[in-house]
Structure formats: C-alpha cells, structure tokens
Amino acid sequence: MREYTCQIEIDLYYRTGLAHCRSVLMTAKAVYVNLNLKPIILRNGDDHLKPEFLKINPQHTIPTLVENGFALWESRAILIYLAEQYGINDTLDPNCPQIRAIINQRLYFDMGTLQQRFADYFYPKIISKEPGNPESLKKIKEAFDFLDIFLDGQNYAACKSLTIADIALFATVSTFEVCKFDITKYENVMRWYNLCKKTMPGLELNQQGLEDFKKNVTW
Missing domain, CATH: 1.20.1050.10 (Glutathione S-transferase Yfyf (Class Pi); Chain A, domain 2)
Known part of the structure; x- marks a missing residue:
C-alpha cells in the first residue's frame, strides 16, 4: 500500500460537514497527500472573518488550501490541483x-x-x-x-x-x-x-x- 506523501506541508481550512470540503478530503486521500487540517467555525466564531484568514483568502470561503504560501480556494479548483499535482497517474483527471x-x-x-x-x-x-x-x-x-x-x-x-x-x-x-x-x-x-x-x-x-x-x- 502506498504511503502518504508526508513531507508535503499542506494546510486545509475546512468544515467537515460540508460536501465541498469532504470532496477535498477524499481527493487528498486518493492522491496520498496528508493534509494539516484546520477546522473553521462559521457560526458565532466567525473564524473565516479573522484578519489572519482574510490575509490568506480575502473572499473568506472554505475550503481553502495553503501550500508553502500558495493559497487556493473553490473546492473544484482544489480537486483539479491535487489531482494534477499529486496524482500518481492521470486517472483522476485524465490527460484527454x-x-x-x-x-x-x-x-x-x-x-x-x-x-x-x-x-x-x-x-x-x-x-x-x-x-x-x-x-x-x-x-x-x-x-x-x-x-x-x-x-x-x-x-x-x-x-x-x-x-x-x-x-x-x-x-x-x-x-x-x-x-x-x-x-x-x-x-x-x-x-x-x-x-x-x-x-x-x-x-x-x-x-x-x-x-x-x-x-x-x-x-
């Protein structure tokens, strides 16, 4: 069984119950990338409106992925990135x-x-x-x-x-x-x-x- 690509530091700001966040978690699993999970509290906590998060993502949406200063949001864009960057072949996002x-x-x-x-x-x-x-x-x-x-x-x-x-x-x-x-x-x-x-x-x-x-x- 292939091991996770543990040397890669990728943060994921997310909320586990949301479908578009779950799709990112599943895709990361498919490409053997271990995510550093950072839960975001939306109600009352308003974590997504804190200055430190707005600096990462001014649109203050989740999921947001951060890899070595590269920030990306919109879950489908994240899925494409993970598949293209870390897929062992092109099965998840075929090159056709x-x-x-x-x-x-x-x-x-x-x-x-x-x-x-x-x-x-x-x-x-x-x-x-x-x-x-x-x-x-x-x-x-x-x-x-x-x-x-x-x-x-x-x-x-x-x-x-x-x-x-x-x-x-x-x-x-x-x-x-x-x-x-x-x-x-x-x-x-x-x-x-x-x-x-x-x-x-x-x-x-x-x-x-x-x-x-x-x-x-x-x-």
Missing part, C-alpha cells in the same frame, strides 16, 4: 481534452445546479426552520433527472473510471441522502452511487463528515 471537458462540465453541474439547488431548498429549512419550498424541491428532482441521464450506460460520471467529478458529485449526493431526499427513484444514480461506495477513496472521511453534518441539523 474531451474527457477533461466532460469532467469540468460535471464539476460545474455539481456546483451550479446540484449543490445550488440543495442550498436553495434545504438551507432555509435547516437555518431558518422554514417549510420546504415546493418549487425548489421540483428543481432538485429536475437536477437528479439530469444526473440520471448523464449516468445512463456509464459506470462513472465522466468516463470509464472514477475521476474527481465522481468525488465531487458523491459528496453532494450523499448529503441529499442524509437529508432524506429519496435518491432510490433514480436508477442510474443509485447504480453509480452504490459502485462509488465500493470504490471511493476516503469513504470513511465522507461518512465522518456526514455524521458531523447530521449533528448540526435539526428540522
């Missing part, structure tokens, strides 16, 4: 323009559609205890319809093997599952999801994050 284009499309879909629609529907319920908006729920179902089509006839989201697109999407879909959204209605999504549970690097890190997420959620 068309496959990479599909991976990027899936990453943008995860960010701009799937995860955004999760936030639109679930965050008002979680944070403000508002009833779920039926129109927002329809948008979630539409997004899963799209994902089901993307996965038709494919084991993985972008090509024949697991990539960073799968890692990002898996983190998001697993959050839907713990929020009691019924993903079993989507045959291709379920087939892919079950396969990912068998092949996903850092699966235990995702599960730990989901447990932390559930502790902080009351309906």
Whole structure:
C-alpha cells in the first residue's frame, strides 16, 4: 500500500460537514497527500472573518488550501490541483481534452445546479426552520433527472473510471441522502452511487463528515 506523501506541508481550512470540503478530503486521500487540517467555525466564531484568514483568502470561503504560501480556494479548483499535482497517474483527471471537458462540465453541474439547488431548498429549512419550498424541491428532482441521464450506460460520471467529478458529485449526493431526499427513484444514480461506495477513496472521511453534518441539523 502506498504511503502518504508526508513531507508535503499542506494546510486545509475546512468544515467537515460540508460536501465541498469532504470532496477535498477524499481527493487528498486518493492522491496520498496528508493534509494539516484546520477546522473553521462559521457560526458565532466567525473564524473565516479573522484578519489572519482574510490575509490568506480575502473572499473568506472554505475550503481553502495553503501550500508553502500558495493559497487556493473553490473546492473544484482544489480537486483539479491535487489531482494534477499529486496524482500518481492521470486517472483522476485524465490527460484527454474531451474527457477533461466532460469532467469540468460535471464539476460545474455539481456546483451550479446540484449543490445550488440543495442550498436553495434545504438551507432555509435547516437555518431558518422554514417549510420546504415546493418549487425548489421540483428543481432538485429536475437536477437528479439530469444526473440520471448523464449516468445512463456509464459506470462513472465522466468516463470509464472514477475521476474527481465522481468525488465531487458523491459528496453532494450523499448529503441529499442524509437529508432524506429519496435518491432510490433514480436508477442510474443509485447504480453509480452504490459502485462509488465500493470504490471511493476516503469513504470513511465522507461518512465522518456526514455524521458531523447530521449533528448540526435539526428540522
């Protein structure tokens, strides 16, 4: 079994329950990079607004990765960086323009559609205890319809093997599952999801994050 690349000092400012932070943890596990984890408290603590963090990331978002003075935020950009910089081969982010284009499309879909629609529907319920908006729920179902089509006839989201697109999407879909959204209605999504549970690097890190997420959620 390959050892972690321990000589590399990489800090990760994160919150374990968030899907986009969990995707970074899983990708680091896949490329055998040991992260120096720095939890950020968002509510009350406002760690992300402290001057020392703003100096690193003026946009004050998490996750934020710092390596020898190089700071990077936006989780999908971090996934690409880790895969390109530390992957032992190009399987997580294949060196083929068309496959990479599909991976990027899936990453943008995860960010701009799937995860955004999760936030639109679930965050008002979680944070403000508002009833779920039926129109927002329809948008979630539409997004899963799209994902089901993307996965038709494919084991993985972008090509024949697991990539960073799968890692990002898996983190998001697993959050839907713990929020009691019924993903079993989507045959291709379920087939892919079950396969990912068998092949996903850092699966235990995702599960730990989901447990932390559930502790902080009351309906």
